[in-house]
Amino acid sequence: MFEPKIVAFFCNWCTYTAADLAGVSRMKYSPNVRIIRVMCSGRIDPELIVKAFEKGADGVIIGGCHPGDCHYQNGNHKTLRRYKLLKGLVEQFDIEWERLRLEWISASEGEKVQRVSNEFTEQIRVLGPIQMKGGRVVHG
């Protein structure tokens, strides 16, 4: 079975805390999802997304606080705007935009971390390994 590699950029304040809650509550979810903590979802540089795919990720999740709840006033609004651009950007590399997912997960939503991780892993499993422009199989 294809085991996709998934990177999750989670903001420190809501989503990373939610992942901690999922852990404390012993909610099992797909080990394919690997979390990188940043302070705010607004920190997610387009370069990081491109690099993630380039280095072999089959899917990327961006997790931030719900709209209005960002620890830094409105970092997640910027993320939302950037997300639209990012989808276009990854498509330029012939990567299906569905491989990039944005989720608002609050500190109390440990269960949502579990659900999103499992759902996304399955979705990427269906999409299969990534193929980059020029037919170059990067990995898989």
Add this chain to the structure above:
Amino acid sequence: MGEIIELKGKGVPKVGVYICHCGFNIASKVRVDEVVDFAATLPNVVVARSNKYTCSDPGQEVIRKDIKEMGLDRVVVASCTPLLHEHTFRKTVETGGLNPFLFHMVNIREDVSWVTDDGDRATEKAKALVAAGVRRVLYQKPLEKRRAAIKSDVLIIGGGIGGITAALDIADSGKKVTLVEREPTIGGVMAKFDKTFPTLDCAACILTPKMTAVASHPNIKLLTFSEVKDVSGYIGDFRASIVKKPRRVIESKCTGCGECANVCPVYMPNAFDENLGMRKATYKPFAQAVPNVHTIEKTGTSPCTYTCPAGINAHGYVALASAGKYDEAFNLILESTPLVATLGRACYAPCEEECTRGELEGTVRIRRLKRFIADRYYENHPEPEYGPPDKELDKKVAIVGSGPAGLTAAYFLRKMGYQVTIFEKEPRPGGMLRVGIPEYRLPNDVLDRDIKNVLALGVGIQTYTEVKSLDDLRKKGFDAIFLATGTHGVRKMDIEGENLSGVVNCMEFLTSINYGKKTDLTGKTILVVGGGNAALDSARAALRLGARKVTIQYRRSRAEMPAFPEEIDAAEKEGITISYLTTPVKFEGEGGKLKYVQSVQMQLGEPDDTGRRKPIPIPGSESIANIDMAIIAIGLMPTTSPWAEQLNLNRDGTIQVDPETLQTSLPHVFAGGDVVLGPSIIVNAIGQGRRAAHYIDKYLKGEDLKATTFVFRSADMVSKHDVLTRSIITHAMSLPKKELPVDERITNFKEVEIALTEEEALKDTKRCLNCSVCSDCHLCKTICSAEAIDYGMKEEVIDVEAGVIIVTTGFKPFDPKRISAYGYGRFPNVYTSLEVERLVNSSGPTQGEVILRDGRKPERIGIIHCVGSRDKEYNQYCSKVCCMYSLKLAHLLKERTGADIYNFYIDMRTPGKGYEEFYHKLLEEGVHFVRGRVGEVTDWAVTAKEEGKLIIRVEDTLLGMVRRIPVDMVVLSVALEPQKDADDVRRLLNLSCSSEGFFLERHPKLAPVATFTDGIYIAGACQGPKDIPETVAQASAAAAQALSLVDRGYVELEPNTAYINSELCSGCHVCIAICPYGAITYNSEKKVAESNEVLCKGCGSCVAACPSGAIDQHLFENEQIINELEGVLSYV
């Protein structure tokens, strides 16, 4: 060591890796030794070890030793979440002699072992994360922690026992506290209790001394009736905007004597007593409230008052009358109009149309109450109680016309001190009130007494004087003129025979009657033409003069008829025929005297420019009838032609004015009432009279008329929906009409409407819903000797700076209406536990006597536990305090009533000092305990014994049978829920909430009062259900934490700020716009952006936004993250 990575110019850093077993927490899933072996192969790793508990002292010591002995340059610890121990290990590394930021923590517990089923995959994931950590740490740089000063003041939100405790703890240490409470008093829910469990201490006796201590503490600034609306800033430097709602009582002046509440006529359900008792609109929630001051509750302007075009405070006089203060009520009306009794009779009462009670059983009879008030006052006061004003001004004002507009303007201008003269062309003053309204609606002596209210001020009046030339008045020395001559002309029909004798116009007809010229119409047939009030009045007057048959012809249908429906009904009742869609086309006579009328039927066509459908004659529908007299009442119009040269007039003859100021085209001439509006209603004319007086005064003072606008209303209208849903509304039938029987009235001009008796009037005033709560009757202001009442008080915004915030906003009780099977709200004798707290409280609505809503005393009482708790439908959690407070209430109810008490419980939960003992005491007292969740409460009796009782149906799980237990009273032990607006507070303060909505603590075990937002602490029931001792303990804990921060004087901030590489910066400004903290500025000399590390909070948004890649973030550099990625994606 595997691969070796050399950093540019920094050599080859040596890395030590430490993998933690965390007892079994990690080791049960992750094969730690395998990870250690793997780590040893990673680039630059010189040592990899495992430890049972890395965070333990020996665990930390190993790291310190390795740093020293092996010369480590970087350290990676793979254990639990960095949110728990990053701090610990940074310290370890630092004390070991390394910069603490050359350390990275990898989470293989919350992110791996606890969330992964499979050991192989867990181990694989742990390896990847460790690889990521090792790669990342290589690129980390030494950093300095930043320090920020902490303001020493503390802000506490919520003034219950938690907030009070924290405030006193902090204030006693010498620090300043601002305590904000949204209710008028502090004390919270505890203040409602009679006794506390399990000691049965008197709640007030232990709470109120603390409350007063807060009020008198020099270090506490208490803001009650206030809410925090905005919070900005960060730990050490918060700024809060606090809105102090207008209490309408000046706190510093109020002595709490309570005279204001004594005189206040408005009763409201007392929310502090859970609406079981009543309080006044001016109130103090309870006797020992802190601060010891009153509050006037006002929610806007009542619909009646708001609607009145004359700005008369209808709610106010109804409220005063309800308290039997009839003279005060009269004087309140007199503040807005001199024509009190006239309005009490002839006003068409727009207020009643808006009355909220009208949405229920029918409007409060506001107009008739006004008549009652006026009649009663005039009976005792044949003359006004006042004379000319104290202050005399020398400016002179001429008022032309003595109708409602003219009289009102004269009244107000004279009260201001102006020399006022009224010019009236008729023999007696009153205008349309005198000549247009027959005596059966408005007796002449009543009008005369009203006019005395004007004349007593020393207003001059010249009757028989028609003003033709405005210049003449000016020459006579009048500085301003107000034209209010009404509409006394009647439009002509322009049909054949209109000049025959016997054809009259309604104004001539009504005027002659009102001046006592009672033409005998016995046996005559009368036709009235028109559909307005003047037509109706003419017809009814003709009938009273003996006419045999009176017919009204109106050319449209009833729907378009401008007369007021009540008048039409009355006319029909008196036997007047109204022929709709009919109009005369020709009058015929014999010897110059009217004999016949030829009429035609009409049908309604397209709407005309007034929006009404235009009547069109139906050809061939003509008919002829015999008549003796025709009264033409097809439209009233002003008679302004003499002034046509001097003023701008409209086509219909009305005077053109500025609608706001009522000034005409001549600056010194103002006009108002019907002469401006066209035929209208009395209150409109009065409103215009008031408006004119206001602007004439400004004009005479030489002020700019346009500088302000004139409004009667002090506040927006309250929403009727809010009134109808706000609390218990008692049903009350409306008063029927009371009139002379038809045959007793149609032969004379006696007043048709019969006055209300005092009893009826009082009863009707009690139906008033007091929509705006305070009625603006002003009694309290009159009585308050401290001059503490300020009706105009405005919302005040107070800015507070604080280093630390403590949130103690408490809980809200569960609304048991949500469980309909328990019948709360349907059965009066079903109570919530909080209601019973008030019922057994000696200072409660019944002074502690347990009397049911139906007046009985209960002999059997059922207490249902867990209402809204431990139930997936509502709240899954246990509310923790209900078992104990149910036991307390059982004890108190038994003590007060001697009743048989049943407790229905699922499990008894009594952990706590003395709690289990209390339970046993209750068992010994003979209270019954039935184990089982109650299915329903019903009033459906199946045996005689159950008749009139509430029946509790429950499955007794100990007996294994369903039981029906009849009781007189049911007490619902309701759950504790998060406050309704907890989510707003969460957003305001950037807190997190648990899924139930309680505020989330930083760590459930180790940081129970801290939050994820540094510098903000929580305590008490806002964090989850808890009892008083626990709340107090948490409050003290929060206070201690706040003090420890404040005492240190500074906080250490993460050095994760953004920095700009000026060589790469293109000066595009994108980052400047994106930074929410204004931390980036543009250096126009160097043409680059510069960041201010002090203001930067470290979100990193600018890094992501910079198109040139010129910005990076310490601790989260792109290079570091990309290397972390590399590791994360390396599968082994």
